[in-house]
Amino acid sequence: SDFEKTVADVFSEFQPLSLFLTKVAGIEDRFNNTGAVSLKDILSPLMGTLEASCQFNFMFDIPWLVKQYPKQFRDKPMLLVHGDQGRSEAEMKTDAAQFPHISLCRAKLEMMYGTHHTKMMFLLYDCGMRVVIHTANLISNDWHQKTQGVWISPLFPKLTEGGNTSAGASVIGDSPTKFKRDLLAYVQAYQVVPLAAWERHIRQHNMSAASVYIVGSVPGRHSGDKKMLWGHMKVKKVLKEAGPEHQKVGSWPVIGQFSSIGSLGASMDQWLCDEWLGSLSQCRGNMGTPLSHSKLQLVYPSKENVRLCLEGYGGGGCLPYSIKTARKQIYLNNFVRQWRADGRGRTEAIPHIKTYTRVSPDCKEAAWFIVTSANLSKAAWGALEKQKTQLMIRSYEIGVLFLPRHFGELESFPVGPTAEEVRDSDNVMLPIPYDLPPPNYQKGDRIWMWDVPCVDLPDRHGKKYCPP
Numbered sequence: 391s392d393f394e395k396t397v398a399d400v401f402s403e404f405q406p407l408s409l410f411l412t413k414v415a416g417i418e419d420r421f422n423n424t425g426a427v428s429l430k431d432i433l434s435p436l437m438g439t440l441e442a443s444c445q446f447n448f449m450f451d452i453p454w455l456v457k458q459y460p461k462q463f464r465d466k467p468m469l470l471v472h473g474d475q476g477r478s479e480a481e482m483k484t485d486a487a488q489f490p491h492i493s494l495c496r497a498k499l500e501m502m503y504g505t506h507h508t509k510m511m512f513l514l515y516d517c518g519m520r521v522v523i524h525t526a527n528l529i530s531n532d533w534h535q536k537t538q539g540v541w542i543s544p545l546f547p548k549l550t551e552g553g554n555t556s557a558g559a560s561v562i563g564d565s566p567t568k569f570k571r572d573l574l575a576y577v578q579a580y581q582v583v584p585l586a587a588w589e590r591h592i593r594q595h596n597m598s599a600a601s602v603y604i605v606g607s608v609p610g611r612h613s614g615d616k617k618m619l620w621g622h623m624k625v626k627k628v629l630k631e632a633g634p635e636h637q638k639v640g641s642w643p644v645i646g647q648f649s650s651i652g653s654l655g656a657s658m659d660q661w662l663c664d665e666w667l668g669s670l671s672q673c674r675g676n677m678g679t680p681l682s683h684s685k686l687q688l689v690y691p692s693k694e695n696v697r698l699c700l701e702g703y704g705g706g707g708c709l710p711y712s713i714k715t716a717r718k719q720i721y722l723n724n725f726v727r728q729w730r731a732d733g734r735g736r737t738e739a740i741p742h743i744k745t746y747t748r749v750s751p752d753c754k755e756a757a758w759f760i761v762t763s764a765n766l767s768k769a770a771w772g773a774l775e776k777q778k779t780q781l782m783i784r785s786y787e788i789g790v791l792f793l794p795r796h797f798g799e800l801e802s803f804p805v806g807p808t809a810e811e812v813r814d815s816d817n818v819m820l821p822i823p824y825d826l827p828p829p830n831y832q833k834g835d836r837i838w839m840w841d842v843p844c845v846d847l848p849d850r851h852g853k854k855y856c857p858p
């Protein structure tokens with residue numbers, strides 16, 4: 391039964407995809423006992439005996455974060471990688487100063503409007519290391535009543551011989567998805583001294599069991615063969631080389647699901663449907679036929695989704711889509727679908743998770759799946775410039791891409807609408823975080839914008855929404 395399952399049980403039940411949601415306060419136990427973890431679970435001694443950790447993120451509540459570590463690990467060295475500058479960096483330094491084991495590392499943000507969105511943990515144990523790539527800020531609210539995604543790596547054992555000598559260009563202890571090579575390239579892109587030690591730790595571990603691809607974004611104008619390393623061009627490259635066949639999935643819809651939307655251009659053909667969808671609809675054997683934009687579905691909470699959520703209108707505080715941006719791209723209203731997750735008990739847990747996938751018309755199979763920090767924006771995924779010779783990215787992002795072929799020669803992933811189905815299935819099943827197909831917005835409903843008042847109907851706490 392579900393009572394008294396340890397995090398080790400929860401972890402092993404959801405292998406080999408190792409894709410979890412975060413626990414949500416206030417929903418039925420069964421939706422938290424399977425396929426879901428808390429930050430304390432991830433940091434539990436049952437996952438390994440911690441020696442040191444590195445936390446990449448955007449928002450940090452340092453005293454709260456320290457309390458998520460088991461007492462016996464609260465003095466282990468912790469590096470926080472952030473993008474704060476000026477006053478907020480000063481505040482972070484003040485908070486960190488009270489903890490001698492914590493050091494800070496600021497990521498360079500030289501592109502205007504770039505942010506350090508990446509949410510990742512390096513957990514160094516006495517017997518190996520783990521990588522966790524997720525979507526939650528290191529603040530209590532992000533782990534309380536929201537839907538967040540977490541990929542937890544296998545325990546990567548230490549390489550026996552001097553593993554950190556990389557044999558020329560190739561990397562020792564890598565996987566068929568080149569997980570270690572690409573993770574090293576991502577970490578190296580920061581060019582900051584404190585990460586050199588973590589680069590060495592990564593080199594010294596055998597990551598051959600990693601069955602996902604790294605999909606990272608680093609700020610810059612990437613050209614030549616570096617153009618395919620990051621953002622939507624990395625997805626395009628991997629899907630073209632190793633994705634499912636065009637004749638099988640070429641007509642399947644692509645579904646994007648995210649918690650914010652950038653300025654995407656005055657028409658859908660400028661970036662959304664040509665460039666971005668052009669990359670995410672790539673597949674093997676594709677003769678370049680673009681996917682019709684009727685096959686694009688964008689899951690983003692409506693005003694009613696926010697009004698009825700566990701947090702009430704306040705839940706919309708992590709959905710920073712502004713009316714200023716929205717009114718420049720009304721065409722998005724043709725693509726948006728509601729957030730509904732009855733299968734996971736999370737229809738009322740605002741989605742801060744970001745996922746991208748391609749599913750069969752009958753919603754029973756998925757061609758691939760991505761969980762990432764990247765919202766639907768050019769800053770995150772990149773925008774091609776100079777006659778498509780360079781990819782301009784503003785922010786740091788990271789996610790993982792699951793391809794069926796790396797999970798047992800599958801052509802596609804069977805989709806599991808509930809965590810129990812995934813747990814009890816003998817074959818690999820994708821624990822999809824939301825219900826398929828995503829429902830249309832109801833008549834009279836609208837896209838959630840965080841700077842638009844809601845004074846007609848109260849939320850579950852009897853409140854109206856009057857943003858500052």
Ligand SMILES: CC(C)c1cccc2c(O)c(C(=O)O)cnc12
Pocket residue numbers: 448449506507525526527707708709710
């Ligand atoms: C507009 C900005 C400051 C913002 C508002 C609300 C939530 C945000 C958030 O959750 C992230 C993130 O998770 O990386 C990043 N910016 C967020």
